[in-house]
Amino acid sequence: MRLKVAILAAVMVVATACSGAAAPAPAQSTQADIDLSGQPIALTLWHTQTGVNAAALQAMVDRFNSTNGKGITVTLQYQGSYTQLYQKNLSAIQAGALPELAVAYESFVADYMKADVVLNLDPYLNSAKNGLSKESQADIYKPYFDTNRFPQFGNQLLSFPFTKSLLLMYTNDDILKEIGKSAPKTWDEFEATAAAAVKKGADGKTTRYGWAVTIGASTFNGWVLSRGGTLMSADQKTVAWDQQPAIDAVTMMKRMIDNGSAYTPKGFDYQTDFGTAKVAFVQESSTGRPFFVSSFKQPINWSLTSIPQKDPAKAATVQYGANVAIFKSTPEKQLASWLFVKWFADAAQTAEWAVKSSYMPVRKTAGDTDTLKNAWKTDVQGKQAFDQIGSSVPEPNVRGQQDIRTVIEDLLNAVVAGKVTDIAAGVKAAGVKANQILKDNQ
């Protein structure tokens, strides 16, 4: 008997070794590979969607609940804006009252990791039983994986793409036609075209601007990336945006505001201004499309083009949007949460979500679905945005990034208000502040 056991053990060791040599074994996790018994599993997902998006999300979740066949029931719970959701999660960490899933920006996830409450999704992603095949993983845009991998935490996959979009340029084609210009590809062309788009009334007041500058950290990051800059150092310990590309970008912004070809709109006024042809260009998230369209008094010809670049052949813009994080709970709930996230990222679901919410699909093959193809017949700009997903670059996902965003926005506002006149010094000073934040958050 002992001999039989020894032989069996030896065979198993050899078999395991052989299979390992043939192909790299996926990361093993007993928790990612367990079977769900079919017993009811209740999950809660905290989100920020309202109105039409909330209704669409609810309908999809209802479908998952009725078709998953594993007894999983997801309950959606609206938790206000992203900031409110973030604050609630921080409170819930203290109280031990976290949900199983929550929508989160990368910087939120990094902060939640202070308490080590976020589940590493790598074992689930690579699980032979419940994960995604290599082909399926390759179908998801690489930048979406990049943004959810956290170098600060051993490059773990700590969240999964959920509501993605990218910074693009809303371009009024009618104005371009009127002034005899084409969509600018470089920043120099952009500045010249925006200046040419300016119109003044008989009283000398500007009736049409070239560019509505929307002040925001993400927009700033997009400018830096499009000018060939990077946002973080290779070791992720210091910022890298405090260099010449940022100085050039902010200087150009200020110059265009000062010479009257650009202005800073209040709130969401840029949507109406664009819709009523009071401005030729707005650089904003691709997801804002329906709001822009609602503001058109009469139909206009417009496009979603890439933001101007230093080198259009190497176009880069900033990736917007939130992800979904799974919090550590029981093995059953963790797996059930992963199965929901996986289902939501399937081509059919991500295409449906993209059509209903105007976010970008997370998979390339979503573009082959009838759902998106039919939608793009009327949402031409949606297709234009989809074609540019590959150029989107994630924003930093280090701890402290949320505060760094404030530093950037303070800088931009100070420049616009004329409080910072030496832009190079201002950018450098902001970089010093940001690096101190990073240091404090190590």
Next chain:
Amino acid sequence: MTATSLPRPRGVGRLRGRTIVKHLILAGVAIVIAFPFYWMLSTATKSFFEATTFPPTLFPQELHFENFATAWGDAPWRTFFTNTGIIMVIGTIGELVTSILAAYAFARLEFKGKGFLFLLFLATYMVPAEATVIPNFVLVTKYLHLGNTLQAQIIPFLASVFSIFLLRQHFKSIPNELHDAAKVDGAGHLRFLWTVVLPLSIPVLVTVTLITGLKFYDAFQWPLLVTNSDAVRPVQIGMAQFRTEFGAQYHLEMAAATFVIAPVVLIFLFAQRYLIQGVARTGIRG
């Protein structure tokens, strides 16, 4: 009978001029106060385009009364209003009870350390609410297990330093002779409070009731934090339904604001006399 014109008293013209100026100033202030309400109603009946266009239109070009129905359909308002009603009524009564008793004790009872204790009470008023949010959240959800309940929106606010202070100031102004007379008639503190002090304090009680009621009615941050489902959430959370990170539906938001604000305006119109009297009697100035 002949009509004789009486000589005009001296100074009447100056007086009339002053009255006109006073009325003009009051009319100006009234317009400043009323304009936001007009703007809300006006925007509530505009199309999305007109509501967001610049320069804005003072009068709607087309009236879109359907905005009210759309806004009403966009959130479970019936549930939200019911919850707010329950929270407001129970919370206000609860806070009145604790505040009246505490204020009476500080105003009329003598006990060791009274002054210090009152100062301590006032000192807590200086602590910003933001600093207590997380400890309160942990207490309510982790230790009291009241997360996602109506109680969680009431219990933490059952004692208010401001209400205690307001009532104490008024209770102190009630003459001691009344207490002495009540004592002769055999009344204890509770009977004196109930039969003498409270009837003499109606305006200030109405003031405290209104301020407390409004506090519960306007609550947003705490209910959002401590609740998860619409079944227990109040009206202010419904107002957030019309905003996204990419834009706002101002016309629907204003339509919702109209029916959310209506009960408060009605209550204020009926009770404003008491509110003004109450604040005036306690010597508090805004």
